[in-house]
Amino acid sequence: MNTEISTIALHKIRDYVHRTAGIVIGADKTALVTGRLWRRLELTGHTTYESYFAFVSSTAGEQERHIMLDLLTTNETYFFREPAHFNFLRDHIIPQQGPQKMRVWCAASSTGEEAHSIAMVLSDALGKCDWDILATDISGKVLEHARTGVYRAERINHIPRDYLQRFCRRGIGEYDGMLAVVPSLRSRICFEQHNLLHARTGDEQFDVVFLRNVLIYFDQPTKQKVVENILKSMRPGGWLILGHCESLQGLDLDIKAMRPSIYRKPLAAESMLKKVAS
Structure with missing residues (x-):
């Protein structure tokens, strides 16, 4: 060969x-x-x-x-990658949420570590309140892995100790050396195959979208298209979180930078004022 x-x-x-x-x-x-x-x-x-x-x-x-x-x-990922984003979710976004159901979209979930990390934060902060997560990826193979919620034990290094005790179980017997995310947490996540080049169908609206460490693989026209598709599925006032090395610089989008890698979609009234002013 x-x-x-x-x-x-x-x-x-x-x-x-x-x-x-x-x-x-x-x-x-x-x-x-x-x-x-x-x-x-x-x-x-x-x-x-x-x-x-x-x-x-x-x-x-x-x-x-x-x-x-x-x-x-398929790209490498791990639990609580770029932890400042999870802290921002817990300390800033969730307290502003109000009584309505919280919906989070993990838009490039790979093998599921990010989605399960988000779920741990939501469960810790919101308990049994109404929340759920959609986790998508273009790869069906990595989603099969993600749905099991089973990972090698050496991948737990970045999980906070109390989360590890509450939300994970160590494997025994043939699963020795593995850990499993508890079923009560996995049940809050829907893993689904989706190509970010296409807009989501239906009228689903997300409060937070994690789109981390994927835009770096796109050229500018593709970034524009992907983020436009994402924004269609975000509620007014919703949050978009990118990877620390990513930005929306150079793109024509109706979204406001709140801090590096964290953006917010304007409320309906703000967006209308911007259109009138222009």
Whole structure:
């Protein structure tokens, strides 16, 4: 098997991922592409990336297309990544919520650590009050993992100790070395496959959207489209939280920066005043 990838094959794979998921794989990411896909060539009986992509593009390659996309779009995550955001949720957003049900959208959930971290904060602050979480990702494979709520024990390092005691259970027997998020917490999260290039259907409105560490993989036109889609599903006054290394600079959006990486959608009256003024 030839593990080298031609410029043409790399371009075709990069173009497919961009058209399908909006993610930009740089021309310098040859090692990433080959590192994640070379075993798929071996398993599907192809000796070159050209023949592999031809198969992926065919009707017979539909299942392999999903596998390839999963491998090239799945990113590392862990519990309570960038903890300042969870503190802001607990200390600033939740106290302003009022009596209505709180809905949170974890828009790039990967294997579920972020969604479960959010759930721990909401359960701690709101208890049995009415709240729920929608957690979405483009990858069906990572969502299957997320739904189990089972993780390797070494991934617990960033979970606060009291949360660890209240919301997680250590595995025994065949699950030794693993931890599981308690069922009462998992039941508050709906994991669903969704492509951020498409707007959500229906009239659901979220109070908070976590869109962290995903915009960095998009070019500017795709960022504009993705955030516009997100805003359609946010209630007036809702909060948008990005990764610490991300911003909405250069985008034309009706949203206000509250602090680095944290934004708020204007209330209906504020948005109307802005339109009149312009």
